[in-house]
Amino acid sequence: MLLLSFYGFGSRTEMRRIDFTNTMVASSETARDINRGVLLNLIRRRQPISRADLARVSGLQRSTVSLITEQLIREKWVVYGAMGRLPRGRRPTFLRLNDRRAIVVADLRPGQSTVAVADVNGHFLSQEAMPTPTDPKTTLEQLLARMRHQMKLHSDRVFEGVGISFSGRFDLTSKHVVFAPNLKWSEFDLKGPIEKATGMWVDIENAANACVLAEVWFGHIEKVRDLVVVTIAEGLGTGIFSNGQLVRGLNGMAGEFGHVSLDPDGPACACGQRGCWEVFASNRAALRYYHESNASSKGPTFQDLMVLAEGGDPLALKALEKMAHAIGRGMRMIVAGLAPEEIVVAAELTRMWDRFGPIIEAEMVSGVLGGRAPRLRPAIAEPSMARLRGTVALVLQKHFGPSIRGMQTSTAPKRAVVRAQ
Numbered sequence: 001m002l003l004l005s006f007y008g009f010g011s012r013t014e015m016r017r018i019d020f021t022n023t024m025v026a027s028s029e030t031a032r033d034i035n036r037g038v039l040l041n042l043i044r045r046r047q048p049i050s051r052a053d054l055a056r057v058s059g060l061q062r063s064t065v066s067l068i069t070e071q072l073i074r075e076k077w078v079v080y081g082a083m084g085r086l087p088r089g090r091r092p093t094f095l096r097l098n099d100r101r102a103i104v105v106a107d108l109r110p111g112q113s114t115v116a117v118a119d120v121n122g123h124f125l126s127q128e129a130m131p132t133p134t135d136p137k138t139t140l141e142q143l144l145a146r147m148r149h150q151m152k153l154h155s156d157r158v159f160e161g162v163g164i165s166f167s168g169r170f171d172l173t174s175k176h177v178v179f180a181p182n183l184k185w186s187e188f189d190l191k192g193p194i195e196k197a198t199g200m201w202v203d204i205e206n207a208a209n210a211c212v213l214a215e216v217w218f219g220h221i222e223k224v225r226d227l228v229v230v231t232i233a234e235g236l237g238t239g240i241f242s243n244g245q246l247v248r249g250l251n252g253m254a255g256e257f258g259h260v261s262l263d264p265d266g267p268a269c270a271c272g273q274r275g276c277w278e279v280f281a282s283n284r285a286a287l288r289y290y291h292e293s294n295a296s297s298k299g300p301t302f303q304d305l306m307v308l309a310e311g312g313d314p315l316a317l318k319a320l321e322k323m324a325h326a327i328g329r330g331m332r333m334i335v336a337g338l339a340p341e342e343i344v345v346a347a348e349l350t351r352m353w354d355r356f357g358p359i360i361e362a363e364m365v366s367g368v369l370g371g372r373a374p375r376l377r378p379a380i381a382e383p384s385m386a387r388l389r390g391t392v393a394l395v396l397q398k399h400f401g402p403s404i405r406g407m408q409t410s411t412a413p414k415r416a417v418v419r420a421q
């Protein structure tokens with residue numbers, strides 16, 4: 001029963017069909033690994049937590065909980081926290097994640113990138129920005145220099161791995177960047193050289209997929225199984241979480257709704273086509289709308305445009321409204337194709353959600369063919385933080401067991417965890 005609930009297959013009110021054709025027989029080792037993941041995730045979400053509460057919440061026997069938590073303490077994933085207080089009897093010892101373990105993360109995007117260090121709870125210890133060079137080789141060199149600097153600042157931590165999110169798609173099979181039109185990169189190996197230089201495992205993910213991870217890992221949406229995150233900045237990307245799994249598709253290319261051409265006579269797109277959803281709905285599109293309505297403007301940045309709009313500038317507001325209409329219209333593709341429960345928008349535009357959210361929603365809802373419309377909301381964190389937090393989850397999820405199905409990378413962690421037999 002525990003196993004079924006954990007995978008989301010069963011609940012008191014609904015029993016889903018299990019696909020036995022793709023199910024392996026559970027060995028005792030598999031069961032132990034699953035229980036380990038269950039407990040590690042419970043500690044992560046509910047820390048500080050006592051062993052008694054872990055047993056109660058998980059449904060596992062006290063002896064099993066004790067065995068696994070001792071193992072997690074030996075592996076230094078979990079440490080003793082504060083002592084609890086009870087009216088009488090023994091004072092329980094609370095467990096929490098060991099925040100001496102850290103991850104070095106980077107968010108690569110056109111113009112400016114960020115390199116940071118976070119602990120296993122997703123708390124950022126430090127970060128620095130760097131201009132993003134246009135050629136991949138220079139980007140690699142500068143990225144490595146910043147990573148070394150960040151790690152040096154926290155030499156007392158144990159580094160678990162490297163997580164990178166970027167404006168493009170990464171193929172887990174070839175381990176190459178395969179599509180990054182806004183960074184203007186052609187196919188190349190971003191992973192190998194960083195692993196060689198740092199001696200650590202490197203996980204790379206598309207920025208929108210990283211935002212999905214941030215929502216699922218750090219948000220409180222355990223019950224949502226169908227979610228799409230739309231990330232809007234220089235470009236427009238989507239990350240798909242369908243039936244409880246991240247959808248990566250062939251070559252990791254799933255989710256490129258932003259490069260579906262909606263008007264073959266429309267403006268040229270960085271991908272080589274014309275009239276993609278992205279050229280009508282990205283930050284760059286809003287700047288173009290503003291420029292078209294105000295010939296004397298010197299071309300503000302998107303940040304300037306937001307400040308103008310927040311100050312009530314009618315031309316800035318009009319440009320952003322046009323962008324909001326285009327975002328909502330494009331979402332009809334997502335609604336028709338995937339019918340998610342929720343669509344989450346990760347964009348700077350969400351700072352004015354009260355104004356632009358209803359425009360996006362009205363356009364999206366008008367394309368609903370039947371049933372209930374998806375819920376629409378802004379992301380839990382501002383876009384750059386969502387991408388960075390997603391990379392923390394990207395590195396950690398392989399250690400925390402199968403808590404997010406489909407998000408396991410195709411490869412084993414370099415830092416092997418010795419499991420007690």
Ligand SMILES: [Zn+2]
Binds near residue numbers: 276
């Ligand atoms: Zn395009």
